[in-house]
Amino acid sequence: MLALRSSHTVLPGLRITLGFTVLYLAVIVLVPLAGLPIRTAGMGWETFWRTITDPRVIASYELTFATAGAAACVNGLFGPIVAWVLVRYEFPGRRLVDAVIDLPFALPTAVAGITLTTLYAPGGWLGRPLAAYGLPVAFTPVGITVALVFIGLPFVVRALQPVIQDLDVEVEEAAASLGARRSQVVARIVVPYLLPAWLTGLALAFARAIGEYGSVVFIAGNMPMRTEIAPLLIITKLEQYDYDGATAIAFVMLSISFVLLLAINGLQAWSAARVSR
Amino acid sequence: MERRAGVAVTGTIARPSAARRVADPPLVRRALVGIALVFLGLFLAVPLAAVFAEALALGVRAYVAAVTEPYALAALRLTLLTAAVAVPANLVFGLCAGWAIAKFRFRGRQLLTTLIDLPFAVSPVISGLVFVLLFGRQGLLGPWLAEHDIRVIFAVPGIVLATVFVSFPFIAREVIPVMEAAGSHEEEAARLLGASGLQTFVRVTLPNIKWGVVYGVILCTARVVGEFGAVSVVSGHIRGMTNTLPLHVEILYNEYQFQAAFAVASVLTGMALVTLAVKTVAERHIR
Numbered sequence: 001m002l003a004l005r006s007s008h009t010v011l012p013g014l015r016i017t018l019g020f021t022v023l024y025l026a027v028i029v030l031v032p033l034a035g036l037p038i039r040t041a042g043m044g045w046e047t048f049w050r051t052i053t054d055p056r057v058i059a060s061y062e063l064t065f066a067t068a069g070a071a072a073c074v075n076g077l078f079g080p081i082v083a084w085v086l087v088r089y090e091f092p093g094r095r096l097v098d099a100v101i102d103l104p105f106a107l108p109t110a111v112a113g114i115t116l117t118t119l120y121a122p123g124g125w126l127g128r129p130l131a132a133y134g135l136p137v138a139f140t141p142v143g144i145t146v147a148l149v150f151i152g153l154p155f156v157v158r159a160l161q162p163v164i165q166d167l168d169v170e171v172e173e174a175a176a177s178l179g180a181r182r183s184q185v186v187a188r189i190v191v192p193y194l195l196p197a198w199l200t201g202l203a204l205a206f207a208r209a210i211g212e213y214g215s216v217v218f219i220a221g222n223m224p225m226r227t228e229i230a231p232l233l234i235i236t237k238l239e240q241y242d243y244d245g246a247t248a249i250a251f252v253m254l255s256i257s258f259v260l261l262l263a264i265n266g267l268q269a270w271s272a273a274r275v276s277r
Numbered sequence: 278m279e280r281r282a283g284v285a286v287t288g289t290i291a292r293p294s295a296a297r298r299v300a301d302p303p304l305v306r307r308a309l310v311g312i313a314l315v316f317l318g319l320f321l322a323v324p325l326a327a328v329f330a331e332a333l334a335l336g337v338r339a340y341v342a343a344v345t346e347p348y349a350l351a352a353l354r355l356t357l358l359t360a361a362v363a364v365p366a367n368l369v370f371g372l373c374a375g376w377a378i379a380k381f382r383f384r385g386r387q388l389l390t391t392l393i394d395l396p397f398a399v400s401p402v403i404s405g406l407v408f409v410l411l412f413g414r415q416g417l418l419g420p421w422l423a424e425h426d427i428r429v430i431f432a433v434p435g436i437v438l439a440t441v442f443v444s445f446p447f448i449a450r451e452v453i454p455v456m457e458a459a460g461s462h463e464e465e466a467a468r469l470l471g472a473s474g475l476q477t478f479v480r481v482t483l484p485n486i487k488w489g490v491v492y493g494v495i496l497c498t499a500r501v502v503g504e505f506g507a508v509s510v511v512s513g514h515i516r517g518m519t520n521t522l523p524l525h526v527e528i529l530y531n532e533y534q535f536q537a538a539f540a541v542a543s544v545l546t547g548m549a550l551v552t553l554a555v556k557t558v559a560e561r562h563i564r
Contacts, residue, residue, distance in 0.1 A: 010465045011380050011465065011468065013376060017377040018381075020370070024370045033399070035416075036407055082313045085309050085310050088301075091310050097317060100322075100553065101321075103321050105499070106499045106553050108502065108504075108542075109401075109506070110503075110542075111545050111546055115542070116324060119324060125327065182302070207398065210400070211401065211403070212401075214523070234403070238510065250402075261398040
């Protein structure tokens with residue numbers, strides 16, 4: 001006991017570093033964030049309920065969740081293929097491709113927004129051929145989904161890569177030498193092993209997508225009831241000095257984000273338990 | 278990398294047939310690589326090319342003019358000023374949090390680690406909103422600020438605060454695991470040999486965690502420079518005054534000055550590419 005204590009007290013500076021950490025956290029994050037539930041509580045139940053059940057607000061929530069879900073599906077399908085290819089196969093330019101995966105993290109969202117809009121607008125590189133097939137992308141929910149696929153792409157790939165790296169080829173070999181077909185190995189060993197990380201990546205991408213603003217606002221078209229996302233509606237309310245309206249919408253969004261955060265923590269614990277086993 | 282090579286070697290030497298059977302068939306390999314490259318090409322390479330193509334659509338002279346125009350330079354200055362405050366502030370915080378959390382055990386340590394990640398769960402727009410609720414005209418401190426003629430919202434302090442908020446976790450969350458992995462033995466030895474606390478930190482700890490710090494700083498800088506949603510809420514978009522580079526891109530784009538918008542955007546894209554390059558180098562050193 002005494003040895004344990006002294007090994008911890010040899011290093012100085014706990015009080016000052018911890019004190020500064022907690023103070024900075026409180027001033028920058030906790031106190032400002034606390035204003036949101038306080039303001040929500042202050043506006044009264046009726047105002048709150050009237051705001052968040054307004055048809056225009058409900059339409060924006062529906063659009064936000066539908067497009068975030070659709071984007072998660074696209075990344076859920078292609079993310080594992082990209083991660084698998086990058087970890088397991090050798091091909092020219094693999095390292096460059098691996099580095100570029102993080103582009104959506106590094107690129108300012110406004111740049112992504114105007115670029116995707118220009119590409120998918122009716123006269124754009126990709127928009128023109130798509131429009132010829134009767135599939136307009138920019139200024140429709142499909143366009144919003146495209147932007148969210150871009151934003152969410154690295155989450156799924158980066159969640160899966162270390163787990164695929166960790167997946168022991170010898171386990172697959174053992175299954176194969178015991179007579180399993182490749183499809184059986186994939187279905188019975190690879191997929192179950194990757195499942196927690198895959199879900200974690202999807203949840204992270206989804207959580208990012210429901211709050212996303214910069215990359216979406218240009219391509220969305222922002223028509224009330226049709227292509228108006230919830231974060232934009234918050235800004236619209238603020239511009240009309242309707243602080244309560246903005247706060248009510250934000251409070252609902254923030255609550256959903258926290259539930260997702262808890263779910264992600266659970267998934268990550270599950271995933272970590274898998275890998276360390 | 279090393280590990281995979283090792284596996285491959287034992288596979289080929291000990292069980293050549295098993296190694297061959299476990300690999301995906303060449304056709305599947307080629308198909309998967311093809312699908313992955315087409316998907317990434319469509320979503321990453323084509324947009325990247327489009328930024329530069331649009332930026333140079335009217336020639337080099339128009340490009341230079343758009344990038345060196347006074348409002349663009351003012352936006353660049355404000356972006357750099359914001360970075361000059363936000364990155365060092367979050368760096369000091371990250372190092373303090375890292376030292377406290379990685380080197381000591383105390384009650385609430387897990388909770389503290391979770392709370393540091395909090396800004397990641399908050400939409401950029403909401404990150405801006407919370408500061409409007411505090412400092413805005415109808416905000417909690419609004420009347421007091423108005424009385425003393427202090428402007429936070431629609432002014433530089435609001436932009437800096439919102440940016441510090443959104444980039445808050447980046448350095449801490451990279452530094453903490455690297456410090457944890459380095460352990461405390463070297464610091465304890467330095468202390469016992471008579472080094473002061475600060476000497477120990479500068480001479481022993483910092484060299485050990487240097488690439489983790491570089492990694493965190495580069496991620497934080499990228500977010501600070503590129504932040505749009507939060508800054509958009511608190512800025513007021515006053516040209517030459519409260520316009521950062523991403524906001525300047527937005528204004529130009531909404532005025533149909535597409536080439537100028539993409540010219541400024543290409544500068545930000547260049548910064549993003551530098552970020553990716555430094556990040557790749559730092560990752561190699563951390564592993």
